[in-house]
Amino acid sequence: MDIKLWINGKLIKDSVEPDTPMLEYLRSKGCYSVKRGCETSNCGLCTVWLEGKPILSCTLPLMRADGKHITTLEGLQSEAEEFGAFLADEGAEQCGFCNSGFIMNVLAMKRELKNPTEEEIKEYLAGNLCRCTGYVGQLRAIKNYLKSVKGEAGNE
Amino acid sequence: MLRCNEYIFAESLGEAYELNSKKSAAIVGGNGWLKLGNRQWGSVIDISRLGLDKITETDESFTIGAMVTLRDIEKHEGLNAYTNGAVKESVRHIVGTQFRNTVTVGGSIFGRFGFSDVLTVFMVMDSFAELYKGGVIPLHEFAKLPYDNDILVNIIVKKTPLKMAYSSFRNQQTDFPVLTFAHAFREDGAFSAIGARPSRAELRRDDESILKDIFSLSYEEAERAVDAYALWISSQYAYESNLRASADYRRHIAEVLARRTVASILDKG
Ligand SMILES: Cc1cc2nc3c(=O)[nH]c(=O)nc-3n(C[C@H](O)[C@H](O)[C@H](O)COP(=O)(O)OP(=O)(O)OC[C@H]3O[C@@H](n4cnc5c(N)ncnc54)[C@H](O)[C@@H]3O)c2cc1C
Ligand code: FES
Ligand code: FES
Numbered sequence A: 001m002d003i004k005l006w007i008n009g010k011l012i013k014d015s016v017e018p019d020t021p022m023l024e025y026l027r028s029k030g031c032y033s034v035k036r037g038c039e040t041s042n043c044g045l046c047t048v049w050l051e052g053k054p055i056l057s058c059t060l061p062l063m064r065a066d067g068k069h070i071t072t073l074e075g076l077q078s079e080a081e082e083f084g085a086f087l088a089d090e091g092a093e094q095c096g097f098c099n100s101g102f103i104m105n106v107l108a109m110k111r112e113l114k115n116p117t118e119e120e121i122k123e124y125l126a127g128n129l130c131r132c133t134g135y136v137g138q139l140r141a142i143k144n145y146l147k148s149v150k151g152e153a154g155n156e
Numbered sequence B: 001m002l003r004c005n006e007y008i009f010a011e012s013l014g015e016a017y018e019l020n021s022k023k024s025a026a027i028v029g030g031n032g033w034l035k036l037g038n039r040q041w042g043s044v045i046d047i048s049r050l051g052l053d054k055i056t057e058t059d060e061s062f063t064i065g066a067m068v069t070l071r072d073i074e075k076h077e078g079l080n081a082y083t084n085g086a087v088k089e090s091v092r093h094i095v096g097t098q099f100r101n102t103v104t105v106g107g108s109i110f111g112r113f114g115f116s117d118v119l120t121v122f123m124v125m126d127s128f129a130e131l132y133k134g135g136v137i138p139l140h141e142f143a144k145l146p147y148d149n150d151i152l153v154n155i156i157v158k159k160t161p162l163k164m165a166y167s168s169f170r171n172q173q174t175d176f177p178v179l180t181f182a183h184a185f186r187e188d189g190a191f192s193a194i195g196a197r198p199s200r201a202e203l204r205r206d207d208e209s210i211l212k213d214i215f216s217l218s219y220e221e222a223e224r225a226v227d228a229y230a231l232w233i234s235s236q237y238a239y240e241s242n243l244r245a246s247a248d249y250r251r252h253i254a255e256v257l258a259r260r261t262v263a264s265i266l267d268k269g
Helices: A022-028 A073-089 A099-112 A118-124 A136-155 B013-020 B070-075 B077-082 B086-091 B105-111 B117-123 B219-234 B247-268
Strands: A002-007 A010-015 A047-050 A053-056 A069-071 B003-009 B025-028 B040-046 B055-057 B061-065 B126-131 B135-138 B152-158 B162-169 B179-186 B189-195 B202-205
Touching: A047 A099, A053 A099, A073 A099, A073 A136, A099 A118, A099 A136, A118 A136, B013 B025, B013 B040, B055 B077, B061 B077, B061 B105, B070 B086, B070 B105, B077 B086, B086 B117, B086 B162, B086 B179, B105 B117, B105 B152, B117 B162, B117 B179, B117 B189, B162 B247, B179 B247, B189 B219, B189 B247, B219 B247
Parallel strands: A002 A069, B003 B040, B025 B040
Antiparallel strands: A002 A010, A047 A053, A047 A069, B055 B061, B061 B152, B126 B135, B126 B152, B162 B179, B179 B189, B189 B202
């Protein structure tokens, strides 16, 4: 089946099996940040953006992306690194396996919610499971990151 | 994983219906549920290009297209103003933002899942399922029908004046609910729906008039009426046990949620 889509801004025209999972396809295109944790929509590891909205690439069929833009962590390198430094400062990760999906959703939240409360942050990220950390360090990192981004915006 | 020989973007509802008449065909909404099955489908029919991803609000009603996502209804101001936030409350615990960005109202209602928060919340409203062949039927009646190959096109909610609230109980965040409860005071009576018992939600009306004139009662009288209603309504349903909770536990939770949910409507006046 023919498909045309943009992955991290790059136009791709391809021929795929009709039931190709989005997650596998993205990995086959070199987006190894997209990981499979559960494949049952529960863990959030496979989070990517479709037209700027965070979605689960293990769940939505690839064909739904026909004519659309997908963004993965590879397409947000510098922003991801900036937030990653806040995670490191708080010791907010152990194995790091959950990280790419988690960062994708934090960066989506930053765009969607203005000045989120702690409750709103927790609710937005409830679909990102982390088996190692207990989330407290991550929450500290997010708060510090949002504060710093807001500060930078205020200084402009 | 979704497995199929063909993936077809339907160009009209008529075409989608025609294609879906084969036993080996399935309509795909957000694929949240469909992909959990093991079946190899002949054709999977995608109805995402038919303009069914919109919520249309008029003075009389909301028309919610089958491809509207759970996140869309969670964030829709008109729908949440009308339901006093009950719609948001019903979906905000479902898995996560990313999931709710793609799973659909159509798939949720057509699926008529026992655990469905979505079915429970819409049931107490003056709501209808619009089917391509089956026409427009009250949602609580649609919920009882066996599965067929019709297509759910819209959910229609008439703006009958109401006061409503929703609550659910989960063993842990983002898990399936152990029990779902919705209540609405409408001009034609007081209605509750209880789901995840674990069987699917059903609608009941306060035919004993336990809550009659409750808004004009004193605080103490109203509290007694709510207690009596919670006991009565929770006894109107059958409960069963599964991995998440026993039947007895569910019955107990039903009474507690009924009391809290109805009282929360009174508190808001
Ligand atoms: C891990 C997980 C946790 C969940 N937790 C909850 C929860 O806590 N509460 C809750 O309420 N729900 C929950 N759900 C269900 C979820 O909210 C959706 O209801 C479900 O995924 C179906 O919606 P969908 O758009 O993904 O439909 P799909 O999976 O695409 O379709 C579901 C079924 O409906 C059919 N179908 C879809 N659209 C139409 C249509 N327009 N006309 C006719 N047939 C149609 C499909 O052929 C299929 O049989 C959960 C699901 C998963 C996978
Ligand atoms: S792999 Fe997609 S949610 Fe777990
Ligand atoms: S750091 Fe190991 S799963 Fe999150």
